[in-house]
Amino acid sequence: MQIDERKQKILKAIVQDYIATAEPVGSRTISKKFELGVSPATIRNEMSDLEEMGLIEQPHTSAGRIPSDAGYRYYVDYLMDPVQLSEDDKKKINKEISTRLNEIHEVMEYTGKLISQVTCLTSLVLEPKTKNSVLKLHFLPYEEGKAIMVMVKDNGKVENSVVDIGEDITPEELQILANIFNEKMSGTKAQDIKTVLLREIYGELSRKRRMLDGILGILGRMVNEFEEVDEGKVYLGGALNMLNQPEFRDLDKVKDLFQVFEESNKLKELLNHDQQGLNISIGSENIEQVLKDCSIISATYHINGKQIGSIGVLGPTRMDYSRAITIVDYMTKSLTEMLTKKYRRTK
Amino acid sequence: MQIDERKQKILKAIVQDYIATAEPVGSRTISKKFELGVSPATIRNEMSDLEEMGLIEQPHTSAGRIPSDAGYRYYVDYLMDPVQLSEDDKKKINKEISTRLNEIHEVMEYTGKLISQVTCLTSLVLEPKTKNSVLKLHFLPYEEGKAIMVMVKDNGKVENSVVDIGEDITPEELQILANIFNEKMSGTKAQDIKTVLLREIYGELSRKRRMLDGILGILGRMVNEFEEVDEGKVYLGGALNMLNQPEFRDLDKVKDLFQVFEESNKLKELLNHDQQGLNISIGSENIEQVLKDCSIISATYHINGKQIGSIGVLGPTRMDYSRAITIVDYMTKSLTEMLTKKYRRTK
DNA sequence: GATTAGCACTCACCGAGGAAGAGTGCTAAC
DNA sequence: GTTAGCACTCTTCCTCGGTGAGTGCTAATC
Incomplete structure (x- = not known):
């Protein structure tokens, strides 16, 4: 035009x-x-x-x-005029995040709080997708018929879950399973594990008939675990800020909005555009009908240049775009830098 | 009167x-x-x-x-007239919970959803307090200078965290540490570990001078972990239901209320009365000034008759007390039963 | 003495009517 | 092409009287 x-x-x-x-x-x-x-x-x-x-x-x-x-x-x-973030803001952001870098979920939660505080809008933070490789698998004894499975992922996260193994699997057999995994599968993307792993294990174990049935069952459940932890959680921050916006003086609008906020799936979708970098979705451009009076600024961050998550701010279409963009942009860069530093691995 | x-x-x-x-x-x-x-x-x-x-x-x-x-x-x-829960409701609750019993946080979240759905009020669910014993400790290799510590607690939860161990501790030495713990400390309350453990380890290791410094450092950090995971998370469900209550047609009230909802500490306090069993807090009886127009029905649930968490519903003072009480009561009993069954351990 | 019918009074709620004010669109002049 | 002037529109706010629900009081009744 x-x-x-x-x-x-x-x-x-x-x-x-x-x-x-x-x-x-x-x-x-x-x-x-x-x-x-x-x-x-x-x-x-x-x-x-x-x-x-x-x-x-x-x-x-x-x-x-x-x-x-x-x-x-x-x-x-x-x-739009570009806006510079004040040095004070920058310092605040950097300092605040780095003091909180112990647990990934703490980082996410705090990032969200920080963004919503600085922008006076609502923040959305998507955990790094763990569509990434499981580097190592350990099994530990738990109770009769169950074992603790510990997974080390290549983004540095450690997850554990209790899996049913059935009564007649011995610790030694579990060890074999772990060994097979660690030798052959280490680094396989979680979503690929299902097919590849099953074939491999099947070959490996076809000699040991007795174990087979039980172990295949375990594998089925394990793969579920892999997929379950695959989902990045989404963190919502400063939802209350929306109530201060004059466009949400109407209670029905508030209800609709908070309905969306309660459905983490929908929130994820809002951040889940494919393209990397900055994305701006204005009013009716949003997928979600209810958000036709809202805009979302989102951007992706990276760990080791590979796994990505995203952060975003949500506000009324009448938001201060340049400020919001600057903050989101700065935040992703700062997050990328810190997380990459934290999770730099020799592999 | x-x-x-x-x-x-x-x-x-x-x-x-x-x-x-x-x-x-x-x-x-x-x-x-x-x-x-x-x-x-x-x-x-x-x-x-x-x-x-x-x-x-x-x-x-x-x-x-x-x-x-x-x-x-x-x-x-x-x-108040006592109310009987319909058989349908009972069945629904039982069925819905038991299908979700895999992860403790799923149980909590779903319990909350269920309560808020059935009562049309807001639900609060406090995770079982893990002020309880660590039964077993495992160490797994991670990367240079770090190890994965896996803790099995006697409520059945498994927690893991990455601890710094310093460069010059060998896996064998870690194994010794774990063995000492598993032999001597198993079942010690987390908050007691700090003092007891340190003394024990000190005695055990006084021969092996070289290891001592490093291991004491690890212990310091470990103990922090123990305390950190001590906090039970609180789950909020159906906050939106409050917006349907005529007493919250006023936006300022909504703001105040949701402010409380955003502070998980305050929510915890609301559930954290000392006495066991059912508790009803009406209007100005609440600690939180903002909740002077709200009432809270809460009750404690148990696992193995010992560790406790609580669930509650929050609504306007003008809530259907007998129904809410019946539901909360039934829910705690059903939760107690199922969790106890799930986490029954030979120890 | 407790209960009740009757009645005057209060006060929130609602809708109508009217004044004020902000802003436009049009026209004619510059 | 730009601007001053003006009539017109439409929201917002205030006022005001009518309506109805509910009370408290008094006097009559059981």
Whole structure:
């Protein structure tokens, strides 16, 4: 869409003023607050054009204009001024995160809190996907018929779960299972394990008929475990901030919104776009109908340049895009750096 | 407080009608809906007395009466009719829980969902406190200078964490440490481990001077781990249900309430009364000022008759107490039974 | 003496009506 | 092409009277 410079300035003024005040912007306001050197009447004419183009709209006849989704999109793509994060903010973020780096879930939770605090919006943080290799498998004795399976993954995480092994499997046999895994499978992606592993083990064990049935059963359950821990958890932070937004003064809207917040699957989907890097989804561009008055800024972070998770902020379409983008961007970089440092492995 | 039978009947009618309708109850309503055999005028006189006693109050002059906190308390203590849970409900609860019994956090989360669904209120579920014994300790190799410590607790939970062990500790030495622990300490309460363990290990190892320093360091960190995992997580479910309650039509109240919901520490405190069994906290009886219009029904559940956690429901003071109590009560019993069955150990 | 009918009074709630104010669109002049 | 002027629209806010639910009091009744 090609629009002339003065229209751009006016659109920019409308978006910025509306972001700041949450009130429809009138022609007089623009001519007073922003120095365009033209009278309100001229601005009115331009606004009429902008409305025809679908970039702004009028809540009712005698009100000012507010940006449409398309208007925000144009603003974000072409008009927005870049914002620098203050050194203070940067320091705060870096320091706060690095003091919390013990457990991955603590990092995630705190990252979320931090983002929502700095942006005054709601934060979404997706745990690194553990669609990655299990490096090593250990079995430990538990109780009759059960064993503790400890999995070391190549992102440094350690998971354990109790698996049923049946009564007639001996510790030695379990050890064989672990050995086979550690020798042959180490580094296999979890989702590939199901097929590959089963074939391998089958070959290896075909001599030892007696064990076979039991162990195949264990494998079935193990693979379930692998998949279960595969899911990155999603952390929601600062949901309350939404209640301070004037667009959520309506209780029904709050209900709808929080309904989405309670469904972690939906939240995951919101962050789960395929492309890497920064992504901005404005209003009706969101998959979720309920979020038609919200925008989401999200970005991916990396560990060892490979596994990825994402973080995002969710706010009303009328959010301070440039600030939010800057913060999300900085946060992903800082997270990538720290997590990579933490989980750098010789392998 | 001694009040005559007719006053009791009237108070009961007021509470029940108010619970059902959320509207102040007038004298005419009572005389029509409940068969007391007296005219509205008589009821009015009685109501006037009840108000003087502080059991009911009047929102404004020309409105009916609503129960005060003291009124609810009297109702709960003396007037309430017991409710039987329908067989359907029972079956539903039992079935739903037992299909989910794999991971403790799944049980907790699902229990919460179930309670909030059945009561249409908000549920709080406190994980079993793991202020309990570590039965067994294992060490597994991780990377240079670190080891995976796997702890089996006597409530059946398995926890793992990566501990720094320093470069010059050999796997064999770690094994010794584990052996010492498993022989001497097994079953010691986590909070007692710090002192006892240190003394024991010190004696055991005083011969092997070289190892001592390193191992003492590990112990320090281990003990931190023990304490860290001590905290039971709290699960919140059905927070949205509160938004359907007419008392939370006011956005500011919602904000305050959700503020509490976001602080898991406060939620824990709400469930953390010392006495076992059922506990009812009405309105201003709550520690948390913000919850002065809410009541909490909570009860403790047990595993192996020892470790305890609790579950609760939170709703407006105008909640259906007898139903809520019945459900919470049934739920704790059913949870106790199932968890005890699951975690029954020969030890 | 307890109960009740009758009645005046209070007060929240609701909808109508009207004034104020913000903002527009149009027209005519610059 | 730009702007001043003006009529017009529409929301917001306030006021005001009517309505209805419910009370408290008084006097009559059981």
